[in-house]
Amino acid sequence: MAAEDSLDKIYVPSEEIVAREIEGEIIIVPLIAGVGDTDDELYSLNETGRAVWKLLDGDKTLGEIARALSEEFEGQDIAQDVLGFVHELVKRRILVEAG
């Protein structure tokens, strides 16, 4: 995923996962062959990840998400953090490009 063009793209959670906010944590269960197994793989997101996840609404590009978070995460290279986070989740098939 090249950084320069990815900021224009929109990513959404895959149909092959289930995500729920539980006690303030976002928990993601991938459905492997239709089975969600909490013993196999379960993901929880860090603070930045949670903030990005909540903005992945199918309308905002990654650049817009980075701009929206720049104030909250002042001093961080938030665009790089957003790209890195999305890259990891795309690799694990948790996020897919919209459209």
Add this chain to the structure above:
Amino acid sequence: MKPDEQGTLVLPNRGVAQLMEAVLEKGGSFGFRAHGTSMVPFIWDGDNLTIASIANYTPRLGEVLAFSYPAGQGSGLVVHRVVGRKGAGLILQGDGNDCAPELVFPENVLGRLVQVRRNGRVVRLGLGPERRLIAWLSRTRLLWTLVWPLWRCVRRVFRQSNPMKSHS
């Protein structure tokens, strides 16, 4: 919610129920690790359970169901056996506990148990045709007062005569 000593995130019981409900709504099945002893001897603490959806399915006598009490009531996710019916509700009972049966309504049932795995092996006892007999024994308290103590005695004798083959 904090990780345990091994760094594993431990989900609260109600959180597991939420995830289960969401996975089953998508038409998938849901795997998780059993905690507790209310279904001993058919389900042990640490067994891996697989729950399937009951959409368009009527639970039958002896089947084991996962249900969740409404928020603010009970302890969240419970996995117990159907031992009877009462009106629109199902009477559920843990095989291994002496507590009063629960009256559970369809809207609180999440799914049905379709597989138990223990130490990597599929355990079928308790989910086949014998489930009806188990339900009857459980309902009449014979499972708790007669069969279960008898089974423990037999196991103890078996262990003493085969100490090298003893298992938990």
